[in-house]
Amino acid sequence: MLQAIGLTSTPRRDARPAVGDLTFEAPSGRVTALLGSPGAGKTAALRLMLELDAGRGVAYFRGRPLHRIPHPAREVGVLLGDVPGHPSRTVRGQLRMLCAAAGVPVSRADEVLEVVGLAGLGDQRLGTLSVGMDRRLGLACALLGDPHTLVLDEPAEGLSPRENSWLYGLLRAHAAQGGTVLYATGDPKEAARTADHVVTIDEGRLVADQDVVDFARTRLRPRVAVRTPHAPRLAAVVAREARAARHSVEVVQEGSGRLAVYGSNCAEIGDTAYRHGIPVHQLADEIGDTGPAVPPGTRTDADTGTGTEAQVGEERTENGARQGAVPAPTAASAASFPGRQASDVALSELPPPIQVRPARGPLRPIRYELRRSLGVRTTAAITAVVLLTSAVLSVLLARTDGTALPRLLAAWPELLPLPPAVLGAGLLGALSFGDEFRYPALAAGRGTVPRRLGLLVAKLLVTAGFALLIAALAVVCDAQSLRLVYGPELVKVPENYLALGASWAGLSVGCAWAGLLAAGVFRVAGAGIAAVLAVPVLVVPLVQKVFAAPSARSVTGLPGRLRELAWWQLPQDADRWVLAVAQVVAQPVGAALTLSLSVLVCAYLFTSLRGKVRW
Incomplete structure (x- = not known):
């Protein structure tokens, strides 16, 4: 069961709140429709329930608010709008990535694809999906964790009648198994046809909370649709003759030249128009929506051509308790807020605040990050371009004398700020x-991604692995290209290959992390690339000026002093490694990269802890 109690959105400046004191229940085993016209507050109410927007009130999912559910994806399945995801990712790849985020087996992806009818389209790209297939994929994402409750916003929007019938059949099957289904819609006929329980809201407030049978009887009635150029005249004539015959007839003018007549039929309206010489352009029977209930006395008499007959107004007043023209507090809301009076709609005691909390990150972060990185062609394309460019540059550099062998193997000409392999690693880190921020699969409704430590560590590890792989492959490809073009005598193993390898690995990983952290701080991949290029272009010249100044002190004996500070005894061979690390860091590029990473880590932690980024 889903219980919404006192939902109230935070208004903007002097505007009224989109949702005000909304209280209702969606029972288990039934399909509940949240009905309202565009702008009535349906989406705002759903976002308040899911803690996506700030406000007041509380929503219980089987007795627990969403932030107290350990694994929300296994309790609540959500579909708000289109499915967010990289257009180049496949349908199956998207679901497998979300399986790692929800902590469910990867086999669940194929199971839900079979359920929603996309089993044969698992290899299709998200960017090529039609509206119907996108809705099916969205429902598959909602069902991925086998949730008890489904919350959907306009799930049938843009669907064909056949797809519409399939969708609501699936929702009914979920409810038949004991689940709870709540969906928002603006079509009363659709709600009457597909739901078991209808909650009507208007201007963010409860208007009616009814069983579908009562809803159809009080809200939907047969009517005659009439289109004529003399609508006011025909309305007055029909109302006058109905009063003379003592018939209960309601005439509503719905627009220029259009009437809706309740309580009559096409033959009677046609005869009336013929007797009075009024031309009629359209005359048809249909099921009409009487609109949400309004307080008595607000509708005018039929003599004006725009109102209702008095007897109909009395009938609505009798049904007011059922329709809920003025919403009365429910037992649940009265128990939760003792200060509420039965005759007072306003709250005497404010409901608890709804805080926008960070969405939980992936339960299996490393697996999620691997599937996210390898699920698109970008990673493979960047690697291929980097290796090809590196090999070509290495061969061109070897044509001229004076280029050192380490620069040949790294394909690092003096004109470039960084070698291609390092730039590629930085680009992968930035992406x-x-x-994640451009296609937020983890927190689609929040517009960003959770900054959990587990997700950050997973990204750092996976990005470092890709950076080391690209760096190693670049050296191997460059060496083989030089051997092929100029012979084996050009390529020799340097004596200090360990120090050179450590410097090369540190440069690649450091630039990848710089791109990753900068993109995480500024929420755009371009900022990550700018941070990578800023190290050699801006930071290195500043560090070189610092090292160019005359030194009055020496760091000789640093390993020994570090050994004295350590509470454990370092081995004798550790001196060489400490000196090697110190020499790498002492290089201008190494020092600049270390400084940049330190600043970016502090900025990332600052924006996370201080809440500078809104969720």
């Missing part, structure tokens, strides 16, 4: 967070 690691940049794609």
Whole structure:
């Protein structure tokens, strides 16, 4: 069961809140429709329930608010709008990535694809999906964790009648198994046809809370649709003859030249128009929506051509308790808020605040990050371009004398700020967070991604692995290209290959992390690339000026002093490694990269802890 109690949105400046004191229940085993016209507050109410927007009130999912549910994806399935995801990702790849985020087996992806009828389209890209297939994929994402409750916002919007019938059949099957289904819609006929329980809201407030049978009887009635150029005249004539014959007839003018007549039929309206010489352009029977209930006395008499007959107004007044023209507090809301009076709609005691809390990150972060990185062609394309460019540059550099062998193997000409392999590693690092913010698969309704430590560590590890792989492959490809073009005598193993390898690995990983952290701080991949290029272009010249100044002190004996500070005894061979690390860091590029990473880590932690980024 889903219980919404006192939902009230935070208004903007002097505007009225989109949702005000909304209280209702969606029972288990039934399909509940949240009905309202565009702008009535349906989406705002759903977002308040899911803690996506700030406000007041509380929503219980089987007795627990969403933030107290350990694994929300296994309790609540959500579909708000289109499915967010990288257009180049496949349908199956998207679901497998979300399986790692929800902590469910990867086999669940194929199971839900079979359920929603996309089993044969698992390899299709998200960017090529039609509206119907996108809705099916969205429902598959909602069902991925086998949730008890489904919350959907306009799930049938843009669907064909056949797809519409399939969708609501699936929702009914979920409810038949004991689940709870709540969906928002603006079509009363659709609600009457597909739901078991209808909650009507208007201007963010409860208007009616009814069983579908009562809803159809009080809200939907047969009517005659009439289109004529003399609508006011025909309305007055029909109302006058109905009063003379003592018939209960309601005439509503719905627009220029259009009437809706309740309580009559096409033959009677046609005869009336013929007797009075009024031309009629359209005359048809249909099921009409009487609109949400309004307080008595607000509708005018039929003599004006725009109102209702008095007897109909009395009938609505009798049904007011059922329709809920003025919403009365429910037992649940009265128990939750003792200060509420039965005759007072306003709250004497404010409901608890709804805080926008960070969405939980992936339960299996490393697996999620691997599937996110390898699920699109970008990673493979960047790697291929980097290796090809590196090999070509290495061969071109070897044509001229004076280029050292380490620069040949790294394909690092003096004109470039960084070698291609390092730039590629930085680009992958920037995309690691940049794609998350551009296509937020983890927290689609929040517009960003959770900054959990587990997700950050997973991204750092996976990005470092890709950076080391690209760096190693670049050296191997460059060496083989030089051997092929100029012979084996050009390529020799340097004596200090360990120090050179450590410097090369540190440069690649450091630039990848710089791109990742900068993209995480500024929420765009371009900022990550700018941070990578800023190290050699801006930070290195500043560090070189610092090291160029005359030194009055020496760091000789640093390993020994570190050994004295350590509470454990370092081995004798550790001196060489400590000196090697110190030499790498002492290089201008190494020092600049270390400084940049320190600043970016502090900025990332600052924006996370201080809440500078809104969720």
